[in-house]
Amino acid sequence: xxxxxxxxxxxxxxxxxxxxxxxxxxxxxxxxxxxxxxxxxxxxxxxxxxxxxxxxxxxxxxxxxxxxxxxxxxxxxxxxxxxxxxxxxxxxxxxxxxxxxxxxxxxxxxxxxxxxxxxxxxxxxx
Numbered sequence: 001x002x003x004x005x006x007x008x009x010x011x012x013x014x015x016x017x018x019x020x021x022x023x024x025x026x027x028x029x030x031x032x033x034x035x036x037x038x039x040x041x042x043x044x045x046x047x048x049x050x051x052x053x054x055x056x057x058x059x060x061x062x063x064x065x066x067x068x069x070x071x072x073x074x075x076x077x078x079x080x081x082x083x084x085x086x087x088x089x090x091x092x093x094x095x096x097x098x099x100x101x102x103x104x105x106x107x108x109x110x111x112x113x114x115x116x117x118x119x120x121x122x123x124x125x126x
Contacts, residue, residue, distance in 0.1 A: 002028055006087040007094075009120050014113055021046040026055045035060040040078070042085045094123045 001012035015024045025047045041061035048065045056063040067074035096102045098119045106112040
């Protein structure tokens with residue numbers, strides 16, 4: 001999920017639980033498409049691989065993610081901006097507050113996506 005703040009989601013993709021986050025994150029960035037100007041993209045450490053960072057830069061996102069401790073060539077990141085990642089995590093927590101989404105009662109993906117969208121609308125207007 002790409003979120004703008006603690007109450008606004010920009011885009012999301014539903015994927016299976018067995019998939020790693022990084023390929024799904026690259027797919028999500030590609031669905032948003034290239035931007036006009038460089039825009040910071042605060043990411044979790046699961047997205048810190050070189051391929052994801054390269055894709056982000058190609059699409060004019062400025063990746064804000066710390067390098068893992070065992071990386072040979074670590075990079076600098078904006079610490080103050082990375083601390084705001086908790087706003088996005090709060091959106092996830094708000095969405096999982098809906099029991100139907102948390103437990104995934106829906107068998108069909110289209111129905112599950114519909115309930116996620118409904119929850120996002122509710123959270124954004126609340």
